[in-house]
Amino acid sequence: MADAEQTKVCPLCAETIKAAAKVCPHCRYWQKKWSFQNPQTTQTIGGILAVILIIGAMMGVGVFFDHLVGPKRDFAPYRDQITIINSTLGFRMSGSNLMVSVVGVVTNQSEFGWKNLGLEAQLFDKDDSLIDVIPANGDYRGVTVLPHATAGFKIESRATKKESDYASDKVYVRVAKDIRSWP
Numbered sequence: 394m395a396d397a398e399q400t401k402v403c404p405l406c407a408e409t410i411k412a413a414a415k416v417c418p419h420c421r422y423w424q425k426k427w428s429f430q431n432p433q434t435t436q437t438i439g440g441i442l443a444v445i446l447i448i449g450a451m452m453g454v455g456v457f458f459d460h461l462v463g464p465k466r467d468f469a470p471y472r473d474q475i476t477i478i479n480s481t482l483g484f485r486m487s488g489s490n491l492m493v494s495v496v497g498v499v500t501n502q503s504e505f506g507w508k509n510l511g512l513e514a515q516l517f518d519k520d521d522s523l524i525d526v527i528p529a530n531g532d533y534r535g536v537t538v539l540p541h542a543t544a545g546f547k548i549e550s551r552a553t554k555k556e557s558d559y560a561s562d563k564v565y566v567r568v569a570k571d572i573r574s575w576p
């Protein structure tokens with residue numbers, strides 16, 4: 394028979410079948426293991442994709458929780474990269490109290506975002522003597538500065554000297570929190 398060479402033996406059931414057969418007609422065994430028509434192959438690929446998706450989702454959840462409760466960056470090494478680029482003294486009356494304020498702009502040259510900036514203003518007279526301080530623990534906790542960005546700020550406290558005594562100011566960023574901190 395001319396067709397005799399075009400047969401093979403099914404590796405599963407040992408029946409002689411056509412060489413071109415993809416599925417053994419006797420036992421339904423797939424002759425080619427890796428074929429997209431083979432339901433076993435597509436099930437295996439589907440399983441691998443499902444595992445990858447589950448691992449990805451778990452990593453996403455991990456990153457999310459790390460963002461919330463993971464270790465936070467300490468501000469101290471970045472202190473020199475968060476600087477005041479300008480500031481201006483201002484005054485207003487609040488009832489019978491004179492209030493002294495400083496408004497200005499802070500710039501962040503670090504790669505990281507910072508929030509809850511604690512800004513301290515030292516206030517000087519004409520002779521450059523320190524006469525008053527706006528402390529860094531005030532209620533101006535809203536200043537956030539993104540990486541390589543600037544932010545405006547305003548800090549204020551009750552003046553202990555009369556307006557004409559104040560001549561200049563110098564502002565320092567004393568503390569800041571990692572922008573990922575919660576809250």
Ligand SMILES: [Zn+2]
Pocket residue numbers: 403404405406407408417418419420421422
């Ligand atoms: Zn077979």
